[in-house]
Amino acid sequence: MSDLALLVPELILAGMALALILAARRIQETPVAVVGTVLAAMAAALAAGWVLSWGDKTGFGGMITLDGYSQFFKVLIAATLALTALFSARSLEGDQVPRAEYHALLLLSSTGMMLAVSSHDLLPLYLGLELMTLCSYILVGIRVERPASNEAAIKYFLLGSFASAVLIYGISLTYGVTGTTDFAAIASALSKHGTGSNLLLLVAIGLVAGGLAFKIAAVPLHAWAPDAYQGASAPVAAFLAAGSKAVGLAAMGRVCLAAYGSEARFLSVVLAGLAGLSIVVGSIIALSQTDMKRLLAYSSIAHAGYALLGLVAGTGEGASATMTYAFFYVFMTLGTFGVVAALGERGEKLDGYRGLAEQRPGIALLMLLFLMSLTGIPPTAGFAAKFVVILSAVRAGYMALAVLAVACSVVSAFFYMRVAVLMYMNGPQEAAPARFPAAVFAVLAVSALVTLIGGLSPGSLARWAVSP
Amino acid sequence: MNEYIGIAVSFVLAGGIAAAMVALGSTLGKKHPTSEKLAPFECGNDPFSLPMGRLAIKFYLTAILFILFDVELVFLYPWAVVYRALGSVGLVEMGVFLGVLMVGFVYAWDNGALKWQ
Numbered sequence: 001m002s003d004l005a006l007l008v009p010e011l012i013l014a015g016m017a018l019a020l021i022l023a024a025r026r027i028q029e030t031p032v033a034v035v036g037t038v039l040a041a042m043a044a045a046l047a048a049g050w051v052l053s054w055g056d057k058t059g060f061g062g063m064i065t066l067d068g069y070s071q072f073f074k075v076l077i078a079a080t081l082a083l084t085a086l087f088s089a090r091s092l093e094g095d096q097v098p099r100a101e102y103h104a105l106l107l108l109s110s111t112g113m114m115l116a117v118s119s120h121d122l123l124p125l126y127l128g129l130e131l132m133t134l135c136s137y138i139l140v141g142i143r144v145e146r147p148a149s150n151e152a153a154i155k156y157f158l159l160g161s162f163a164s165a166v167l168i169y170g171i172s173l174t175y176g177v178t179g180t181t182d183f184a185a186i187a188s189a190l191s192k193h194g195t196g197s198n199l200l201l202l203v204a205i206g207l208v209a210g211g212l213a214f215k216i217a218a219v220p221l222h223a224w225a226p227d228a229y230q231g232a233s234a235p236v237a238a239f240l241a242a243g244s245k246a247v248g249l250a251a252m253g254r255v256c257l258a259a260y261g262s263e264a265r266f267l268s269v270v271l272a273g274l275a276g277l278s279i280v281v282g283s284i285i286a287l288s289q290t291d292m293k294r295l296l297a298y299s300s301i302a303h304a305g306y307a308l309l310g311l312v313a314g315t316g317e318g319a320s321a322t323m324t325y326a327f328f329y330v331f332m333t334l335g336t337f338g339v340v341a342a343l344g345e346r347g348e349k350l351d352g353y354r355g356l357a358e359q360r361p362g363i364a365l366l367m368l369l370f371l372m373s374l375t376g377i378p379p380t381a382g383f384a385a386k387f388v389v390i391l392s393a394v395r396a397g398y399m400a401l402a403v404l405a406v407a408c409s410v411v412s413a414f415f416y417m418r419v420a421v422l423m424y425m426n427g428p429q430e431a432a433p434a435r436f437p438a439a440v441f442a443v444l445a446v447s448a449l450v451t452l453i454g455g456l457s458p459g460s461l462a463r464w465a466v467s468p
Numbered sequence: 469m470n471e472y473i474g475i476a477v478s479f480v481l482a483g484g485i486a487a488a489m490v491a492l493g494s495t496l497g498k499k500h501p502t503s504e505k506l507a508p509f510e511c512g513n514d515p516f517s518l519p520m521g522r523l524a525i526k527f528y529l530t531a532i533l534f535i536l537f538d539v540e541l542v543f544l545y546p547w548a549v550v551y552r553a554l555g556s557v558g559l560v561e562m563g564v565f566l567g568v569l570m571v572g573f574v575y576a577w578d579n580g581a582l583k584w585q
Contacts, residue, residue, distance in 0.1 A: 018568065021575045 003059035009044035016040035017107035024100035033103040037085040045078035065120035068466040073117040073250040081110040084239045086439040087338045091233040095143040109135035117250040122171045122181040140232040152231020159224040167211025173204035183259040190262040215248030216304040219277040229297040238337030241300045242330040253319045264314035278305025283408040309389040313396035319467035321388040328381035332373040335447030339367045342440045355428025364423045371416045381454025
């Protein structure tokens with residue numbers, strides 16, 4: 001029974017999801033679902049911190065682990081869940097999405113995410129990632145009346161199934177080489193092989209890295225992201241951009257360090273390739289976007305590349321740099337999507353931002369803060385996050401990659417600041433947006449606060465960002 | 469390998485005789501076909517049909533609900549085999565599992581999936 005205590009946060013989320021499903025027909029018109037989801041997310045975050053006080057532990061035959069790394073990401077996932085649920089209200093009303101089911105899917109997807117970040121074995125990792133993606137396929141297509149939404153869901157589903165197959169193939173090859181799926185056992189089996197001697201193992205590692213690269217939308221496995229984000233409602237796109245990416249990075253970090261650590265040199269090459277391609281392709285294609293969610297999708301692809309820079313080093317310090325990046329990225333991207341979602345139809349197109357500063361100066365200022373953070377301009381968290389990952393790449397000897405990252409940061413300033421220019425230097429063309437609900441303000445306030453604190457005191461996370 | 473040669477020979481012989489019977493029957497025999505004679509003999513549905521045939525979408529929902537119970541049974545069988553070894557913890561765990569599955573069923577029922585309109 002003590003094993004179950006390791007999964008208290010997951011159990012809380014799953015329990016709330018079941019309760020919402022049971023009561024679905026009776027709470028459709030009430031705010032019960034959103035309140036329940038936010039409460040469950042808070043309880044899960046508290047529980048994640050509380051179980052950590054027992055010290056590091058493993059359970060379920062070594063499959064599930066409890067350490068600072070897993071609990072860090074669990075708190076982050078809980079925050080993503082709560083913030084997404086809070087700013088979903090408007091898009092749910094507009095499209096008559098069943099609320100109870102929507103929130104239950106968010107909860108179950110988060111349960112899968114939490115399971116994935118706490119697994120210490122390839123099989124529960126796969127299981128968690130599958131639970132996460134299966135729920136997100138439905139979330140992307142939940143606006144059944146819209147053909148674009150259905151199309152996005154089908155595309156995401158087909159590509160996602162392919163990526164899952166790649167991942168499970170890598171897992172099975174790893175099992176073939178080492179005879180185990182447990183991370184520690186894989187590491188000890190690999191230490192007996194010579195580094196780089198087993199071609200099959202390198203293929204296996206490449207396939208696992210590829211499967212995980214899909215979850216974080218790193219080039220060349222990024223093609224689903226722009227279509228899925230565009231077709232999904234803004235809150236769901238935010239949930240994918242923040243949650244799926246954080247979990248993919250967490251899994252990638254754990255797999256690289258705990259399981260395949262002895263092949264660090266090969267992994268560095270693979271990750272450096274993924275990171276470099278993502279940064280360049282994401283930043284350049286984003287330049288030509290006119291749809292806000294597509295723009296943010298390409299931005300998220302570029303950010304996946306930046307976050308991977310930390311893992312390239314293959315050290316614990318590099319992994320904590322990636323953790324810091326993931327943490328700040330989640331809040332700044334949720335803040336940006338929060339503004340997009342609150343503006344409704346107007347927020348979808350880049351032109352909708354014309355003259356926003358004149359009509360809603362406060363909102364425009366917050367949007368400017370998030371955009372600055374996404375670009376990486378001090379004093380925002382985006383700068384602190386980019387600084388630590390680029391520093392980590394330099395320390396690992398990837399000087400060219402670091403220069404490329406800085407250069408592409410400058411390129412990205414163009415498309416982020418274009419939105420700012422539209423907001424501040426153009427006259428309004430549309431009627432002023434309706435007043436934002438209080439819940440959306442809460443999301444924006446929390447995200448802005450984290451973005452500012454992270455920028456002003458970049459070391460504030462260092463205590464918690466402990467690598468596995 | 470030697471013990472398999474006999475089996476191979478009997479396969480070849482059986483296949484050869486069967487093929488010879490069919491070939492002789494279809495070349496030497498007289499044919500007076502009628503539509504009744506050409507119909508598949510007592511084989512249920514028409515085995516060949518064009519793919520334009522329509523199936524009510526309601527069957528899809530029923531099939532999904534069927535999978536719910538199917539999965540349940542798949543897990544119940546191995547559980548029943550080791551039931552004594554698991555003891556009361558196993559009983560409670562299976563109860564929780566069935567409960568979770570039932571939530572899905574209740575949801576479907578509640579939302580009218582079982583109404584045949």
